[in-house]
Amino acid sequence: MYRITDQPISADALAELVADPMAGGICVFLGVVRDNAGGRRVRSLEYEAHPPMAETKMKEIAQEVAERFGLHRVAILHRVGRLAVGEASVGIAVAAPHRRMAFEACQYAIDRLKVIVPIWKKEIFEDGEVWVGPATTIEPSS
Amino acid sequence: MYRITDQPISADALAELVADPMAGGICVFLGVVRDNAGGRRVRSLEYEAHPPMAETKMKEIAQEVAERFGLHRVAILHRVGRLAVGEASVGIAVAAPHRRMAFEACQYAIDRLKVIVPIWKKEIFEDGEVWVGPATTIEPSS
Amino acid sequence: MRVNVRLFARYREAVGQDRFELELPPGATVETAWAEVVRACPALAPFGAHTLFAVGQEYVGRDRPLQGGEEVCFFPPVSGGRHVPDH
Amino acid sequence: MRVNVRLFARYREAVGQDRFELELPPGATVETAWAEVVRACPALAPFGAHTLFAVGQEYVGRDRPLQGGEEVCFFPPVSGGRHVPDH
Numbered sequence: 001m002y003r004i005t006d007q008p009i010s011a012d013a014l015a016e017l018v019a020d021p022m023a024g025g026i027c028v029f030l031g032v033v034r035d036n037a038g039g040r041r042v043r044s045l046e047y048e049a050h051p052p053m054a055e056t057k058m059k060e061i062a063q064e065v066a067e068r069f070g071l072h073r074v075a076i077l078h079r080v081g082r083l084a085v086g087e088a089s090v091g092i093a094v095a096a097p098h099r100r101m102a103f104e105a106c107q108y109a110i111d112r113l114k115v116i117v118p119i120w121k122k123e124i125f126e127d128g129e130v131w132v133g134p135a136t137t138i139e140p141s142s
Numbered sequence: 143m144y145r146i147t148d149q150p151i152s153a154d155a156l157a158e159l160v161a162d163p164m165a166g167g168i169c170v171f172l173g174v175v176r177d178n179a180g181g182r183r184v185r186s187l188e189y190e191a192h193p194p195m196a197e198t199k200m201k202e203i204a205q206e207v208a209e210r211f212g213l214h215r216v217a218i219l220h221r222v223g224r225l226a227v228g229e230a231s232v233g234i235a236v237a238a239p240h241r242r243m244a245f246e247a248c249q250y251a252i253d254r255l256k257v258i259v260p261i262w263k264k265e266i267f268e269d270g271e272v273w274v275g276p277a278t279t280i281e282p283s284s
Numbered sequence: 285m286r287v288n289v290r291l292f293a294r295y296r297e298a299v300g301q302d303r304f305e306l307e308l309p310p311g312a313t314v315e316t317a318w319a320e321v322v323r324a325c326p327a328l329a330p331f332g333a334h335t336l337f338a339v340g341q342e343y344v345g346r347d348r349p350l351q352g353g354e355e356v357c358f359f360p361p362v363s364g365g366r367h368v369p370d371h
Numbered sequence: 372m373r374v375n376v377r378l379f380a381r382y383r384e385a386v387g388q389d390r391f392e393l394e395l396p397p398g399a400t401v402e403t404a405w406a407e408v409v410r411a412c413p414a415l416a417p418f419g420a421h422t423l424f425a426v427g428q429e430y431v432g433r434d435r436p437l438q439g440g441e442e443v444c445f446f447p448p449v450s451g452g453r454h455v456p457d458h
Contacts, residue, residue, distance in 0.1 A: 011153035011170050021177035021227050027248075028153050028170040029241065035163035048293055050357060053341040085163050099171065099252060106169075107245045118338065118359055120293035131294040131360060190380055192444060195428040260425065260446055262380035273381040273447060 002058035004051040004119075006081045014093035018073035025099035027106040031090040033083050037123050038130075046122040047080045047089055054078065057117045061109050069105040071096050076109065078119055089121070144200035146193040146261075148223045156235035159217035167241035169248040173232040175225050179265050188264040189222045189231055196220065199259045203251050211247040213238050218251065220261055231263070285310060285352030287317060294360045298327045308350065314339070315346040317356050334361030372397060372439030374404060381447045385414045395437065401426070402433040404443050421448030 001017050011028045018026060033045050062074040073095035083089055092109045096102035123130050143159050153170045160168060175187050204216040215237035225231055234251045238244035265272050289306050296302045299321075306320055314337045322329050336359035337344050350356060376393050383389045386408075393407055401424045409416050423446035424431050437443060 011157050015153050015170075015172055019174075019228055023174055024176040026153075026172040026174060026230075027245075028172070029245070030157060030168040030170070031241065032161075032165055032168060032237075034166040034239070048296075050290070050292060050338070050359075053338060053357070056341040086161055088168075095174075097176065099173065100249070103169075103171070103245055103249045107242070110241060116343075118292070118336075118357075120360065122293070190383075192377070192379060192425070192446075195425060195444070198428040258430075260379070260423075260444075262447065264380070 001075045001077070002055050002062060003077050004049045004054050005077055005079055007079070009077050009079055009088040009091040011088075011091060011093075014075050014077065014091045015095075017075035018093045018095035020073050020095050022097055023073065023095035023102075024097050025102040026093060026095045027099070027102035028091065028093045029106050029110050030088040031110065032088050033085050035085045037125075040123075040125045040127070042085060042123055043126055044082055044084055044124045045089065046082045046124065047078070048120050048122075049078065049080050050118040051080075054117050054119055058113065060116070061112045064112065065094065065105045065109055068108065069096070069101055071101065071105050074105070074109060076113065078113075078117070080119075143217045143219070144197050144204060145219050146191045146196050147219055147221055149221070151219050151221055151230040151233040153230075153233065153235075156217050156219065156233045157237075160215035160235045160237035162215050162237050164239055165215065165237035165244075166239050167244040168235060168237045169241070169244035170233065170235045171248050171252050172230040173252070174230050175227050177227045179267075182265075182267045182269070184227060184265055185268055186224055186226055186266045187231065188224045188266065189220070190262050190264075191220065191222050192260040193222075196259050196261055200255065202258070203254045206254065207236065207247045207251055210250065211238070211243055213243065213247050216247070216251060218255065220255075220259070222261075285312070285350070287312075287350050287352065288355040289317060289321060290355060290357045292357065292359055295328060295331075295358050299325045312350050313346065314344060314348045314350065314356055317350060318346070318358065321358065328358075331360060335359065336361065372399070372437070374399075374437050374439065375442040376404060376408060377442060377444045379444065379446055382415060382418070382445050386412045399437050400433065401431060401435045401437065401443055404437060405433070405445065408445065415445075418447060422446065423448065 014028055015026050058076040065074050066072050075093045077091045079089050094102050094106040121132050156170055157168050200218040207216050208214050217235045219233045221231050236244050236248040263274050286305050290303045291299050338357040373392050377390045378386050425444040
């Protein structure tokens with residue numbers, strides 16, 4: 001499942017989505033709102049996405065994981081809206097026969113998500129705000 | 143928290159245990175019962191531990207993580223008793239300021255757990271059973 | 285021809301709306317559409333060099349020709365110098 | 372002196388109990404205790420070379436001297452040749 005959501009992200013729900021009798025390990029990554037960014041105190045974060053394109057790009061990431069690691073059990077959720085410190089903005093779960101592969105594929109997926117998925121966040125500080133977007137440097141395909 | 147338990151392991155509960163306002167990423171690993179081992183079909187697994195020593199060794203792993211990665215938010219749970227395919231036998235959560243560290247520390251912790259924590263499992267196949275224990279090759283300290 | 289423009293994040297805030305229709309001459313490209321929008325909203329001009337573009341659900345280059353009825357997205361760049369991952 | 376012996380996993384199953392007391396001569400080591408247990412339960416003999424030992428909550432070597440009242444644990448080795456991680 002690859003979904004933009006305005007609901008809280010559950011690690012258990014993510015693990016459930018990738019459950020597989022052949023899996024020996026499930027790696028779940030949660031990106032959570034930190035209380036600081038660039039040395040400034042964060043009050044909250046506001047996430048905005050281009051949902052259909054974001055979901056398409058998440059699905060592409062799962063396809064890349066399938067090609068590179070041979071794994072088909074990947075779930076990616078990204079939350080939008082206003083989040084408080086400690087809340088999860090993104091969750092990724094990968095199930096694999098062996099644990100090393102689960103870790104590597106999950107890390108690959110979150111690294112790629114930061115680059116190609118069109119999601120922005122506004123960091124709201126006590127003394128201002130700043131927008132941060134995907135760090136893409138990809139060459140457009142056309 | 144470092145605990146041997148006979149209750150189901152929840153990734154959300156583990157993530158909750160390591161929650162920290164300074165954390166930007168939480169990596170949760172779940173080791174789950176696979177439907178096969180060594181080419182044989184697994185019916186169920188039975189885990190047995192030396193609980194106080196296992197918990198002591200888990201705590202040592204968290205101390206190693208603190209020394210190597212500078213991280214203090216680690217939780218380790220291992221379940222004992224009979225588990226069905228798909229159930230989690232072990233769960234580890236690590237919170238870190240940045241995600242790479244969370245992944246590396248979590249992987250380090252599960253690798254160490256397999257070596258030094260006194261937990262055994264009996265793999266129950268349709269046609270027999272076999273005990274598997276920690277893969278330790280450590281030199282005893284005395 | 286008419287295309288649909290979508291703006292996100294700081295662009296949306298700067299322009300005060302998240303989508304509108306744009307009338308473009310035949311043969312117009314993504315670059316043409318961007319120039320039109322900047323003309324109407326000069327606050328976007330400084331970001332031009334780093335803006336990302338998408339048509340439909342795919343990233344495209346500035347020279348991508350547009351068809352009538354297509355949706356072109358303008359994605360603001362990463363905020364100034366903040367290439368450090370936050371988590 | 373008397374020490375407490377604890378058995379786990381296949382050792383526990385082979386012996387049919389998970390703990391018992393053992394009477395040992397002064398100066399006995401972990402090795403002495405193991406030899407005593409194997410004498411009472413020869414089924415354990417084949418595992419001797421790979422058994423792990425712990426006293427209290429720490430792994431120890433075979434030559435570790437035992438004190439009266441201590442608890443010595445015999446940990447069975449990894450099952451034959453199965454050093455492959457399962458997850």
